[in-house]
Amino acid sequence: MQVLYFGWVRSKIGVPGEDIRPPADVATIADLIVWLKGRGHGYAEAFRDLSIVRAAVNQEMAQLDAPIRAGDEVALFPPMTGG
């Protein structure tokens, strides 16, 4: 599963993305975030307040309870500030 980070989520984690293989019980974006938080301080910082974390699955916006599966491109990022 390809995971991408943007904005201060990327800054805090320290990498723009990574190829990961979460355990089988990671079924949603929220599950994935909980699992990622266990990987280190940067992750825990990035995902401390989930009210300001947004997600996309395969380049479409998704709610945190949306299902994910192997092969998906999952992106995690702050609220967007375009324009």
Added chain:
Amino acid sequence: MQVLYFGWVRSKIGVPGEDIRPPADVATIADLIVWLKGRGHGYAEAFRDLSIVRAAVNQEMAQLDAPIRAGDEVALFPPMTGG
């Protein structure tokens, strides 16, 4: 008194403006229009429906009951269609 005509008011009267000396009892724009209507068919046509006649005195929009005096520049025209 200088009177100017624009749009179809000008088309119907046939001149873009004229220097006039209305009688002393012409005190308002409405009085002026009544007096002008007596000057010929084109004037009567131009001022048949006063609900679609607009006026300016000295280049400022004015209501038809606004006072006018010698030396004023009075303009009579249809509703504007700018832009």
Added chain:
Amino acid sequence: MIKVQAEDFDIGAALATLTAGKTHVGALASFVGLVRDIAGEHRIASMTLEHYPGMTERALAGIEAEARARWPLDDVLIVHRYGRLEPGDRIVLVATTSAHRDAAMNACHFLIDWLKTKAPFWKLEDGSGGAAWVAARDSDDDAAERWQTSPTAQKSPTST
């Protein structure tokens, strides 16, 4: 700045002057009106804009002042042509700059709405239906009216 002219204008050059060297401007909104080839059922060959020299400049300056009183604008540009135009020709350019986008967008919309009914221009169309003066439209009066509700420091008529 107000310009009333027979000549065409260069949109890019006109807009560039509004922002050149101004690093406090965050938003530039603009509107260009063009001559259409259709009016109702008739094909249009030309449109001749008559105006009231002297009063036109005063009226446009008054509309600009009203916009500046309502929104925090850095600059305002209105270029309005007169004379004979053909389909596709530019008629009018309205542009506003501000620190913030809502001020620039709303002021630009306001300016073009007010221009339609408060600037002394009259349009004579010539085409398949013969020559005819363009009648004022109720919808233009309504568009101008919707800005009347809140006379000063109006943020936006869209927000409640």
Added chain:
Amino acid sequence: MIKVQAEDFDIGAALATLTAGKTHVGALASFVGLVRDIAGEHRIASMTLEHYPGMTERALAGIEAEARARWPLDDVLIVHRYGRLEPGDRIVLVATTSAHRDAAMNACHFLIDWLKTKAPFWKLEDGSGGAAWVAARDSDDDAAERWQTSPTAQKSPTST
């Protein structure tokens, strides 16, 4: 048309392509966003726009489609830059053309409002306050929300 690019754009040339040879277009509305030199109390030396390649183009195309579903538009152009920019630099151009001015103006306003909260860009400002990611603003959410009320064939949120 959607363009996501690092390079600057020429406003005049971009707008000219929208109306060239089109005599049925009566209205061209546009908005340009520029980098400001001030953010809160801090002077800004640069702003770096990060984006999500691939998703950005999809999101902008979706926003364009939404505008076209709501208003009778002839054309839509969105040019959005990414990378390092300095105060005064252009960030984004939104332009719409239509037969009628309200459709062009409202769609343009809608597009820039939606871009602010629905296009995957993130801004890193650097200046007198150090480097800091720009936080999303509630007022931008409100601006995007005000267009939600009437999903289709909306004439204008200003008219009631």
